[in-house]
Amino acid sequence: MDRRAIAFFVLASLFFGGTFVAAKAGLEYFSPLLFVAIRFDVAAIVLLGYVLVTHSREELLPTTRGDLVGIFATGALVIGLTNALLFVGQQYATSAVAAIVFSLNPILTPVFAAVLLSDERLSLRGAVAMGLGLVGVALVVGPDTATLLGGDALGRAILFAGTVSASLGAVLIRRADAPLSSTVRIAWGLPLAAILCHGFARAAGETTAAIAWTPAALVALGYVSIVAGVFAYIAYFALLDEAGAIRSSLLFYVVPVVSTVGGWAILGERIELVTVAGFLTIFAGFAVLGSASIDLDDLDVRSKLPGVPTTSPAAEDRSACEEPQGFRSD
Template sequence: MVVDRQTLRYFLTAAVLFGGTFVAAKAGLAYFPPLLFVAFRFDIAALVLVGYVLATRSRSELLPRTRGDVVGILATGVFAIGAANALLFVGQQYTTSAVGAIMASLNPVLTPVFAALLLGDERVSPRVVAGLLLGLVGVGLVVGFDPTSVSSLGVGKLVLFAGAAIGALGTVLIRWGDGSLSSTVRTAWGLPFAAALTHGLSWATGEQLSAVTVAPAGLLTLVYLGVFAGAIAYIAYFGLIDEVGAVRANLVFYATPIVATLGGWALLSEGISANAMLGFGVIFAGFAVLGSDSIDLGDVLPAVGDTPEESGSALNINGEPRGFESD
């Protein structure tokens, strides 16, 4: 299979930078309270991405024109980016980088469930049920769930699961709004709302600026999360969507746990259990079942010449991305 260099560049950039999110978040939590940490990340990402769209988009492309555009901006900022990342950073305190990335990769499996509940043109087919069940079994393996005790899940993993679910809900709400803004512009609008939300949550939970430890390593993680895993990764991911469509672009989020695992091992001396890796494989199988009407399982990377229209499917909800917001 021939892969276009630009497509490969987008894919690798997004996968590596998004995968590094979990390593940087885990490392940076030693220096920042979790909600204030993610709020600062959004402050930086908003400045960079807003500057990018102002420099590269016309005025007509930037301005919201319909109620659907406003719904999409709020769904992006409040749910798909803001609340999802807030839960990710809180949950990441209690588990490894790899497990956090694997839990976040559940987002594409949960999206069709919310679509069936909220969108009139979606239904829960046997294939969707099978994919969801596989995903849940995979999560059970990742978190080491003991069916005789709900407490075996652990607080952190429950919080990470909630973050993946809220990210999926936000994606469906974006579709429900049916706005006209591009994904990049909508995200640039949404990031300030995400920053405001997380700053508010930080204040409401009693986090203090005095709890921040100013150190080169902490500032490095913050810059990475705001500039590289934030604005640059978003730009690469949206470019990948433009090249190959949202469904195949979502394969990025099945590469991110590999990056997170290697990064956590190399930089933080983290390990990962065999059950967690098996669970990730089961989650990936669930995604494959959900996308089986449109994804050739041999297409590990998108091929040249595929267009978003050619790759549409049950998971491609109006061509919207599936998980980038919760990374």
């Protein structure tokens, strides 16, 4: 990925990682589905106001079938249904199990990409890297075997459905290849997500009367609405357009790291030695993925000697057909 994509990756990871800390604090004052719905209400108002001021009428209106598919996949699948299922599923499963189930996103995304996309495939190097990442996430959240295998199967099923929704939606957005900008697409998608979540909240019997409007509740709502509901999605969907569905899904391995560090720094949660091992394992996965860009011939001692060519014809042939960092394309 280029520097622009890396910047989007880092920002999205930081903003989404902070969501878990803010959500944990906010759920003391809000019921789950209504919390998600109000979050998207605020985010939709802010982002719609921004795009109305900064974009022309022609830039705001969807003009192709791809635009409509992209808006639906963004609002209904990636934002609305995914978040609703995440918050509901966490009522029946621990946070550790939820983190691991949602970290299946980078595993599921290549499956949908193989069926729906012709230009994104996962190589063996990429598969090894993603496997290391998943192991790292399991070490970071640190659940025991009884926690993973026991508990309520309904919760795990709901969380898995949310992961499927996020993965499928991301691939559908890439397949749509819509001319509409990602920011405008989010501005259209957020109201759709808000309507969907309000419908779920109403069906679940959640009402605003149960909300405790304290300063802490407003701070939590402000973060998940503005930072995680606007800035994070702008960065994520821009990353999706820049780097593709498979590479973008890798941020779901970094988010648990950010949320763990945030919980330690803000909420006083402990970081165990096994958590550090998880961080290093995730880093190893990214190192494997990025190692394709390292030419071992450049590390040859002979390249430092005078009169010796720095590259060989074989190396030039390899560099001409080198696959991009763990992925291959048609």
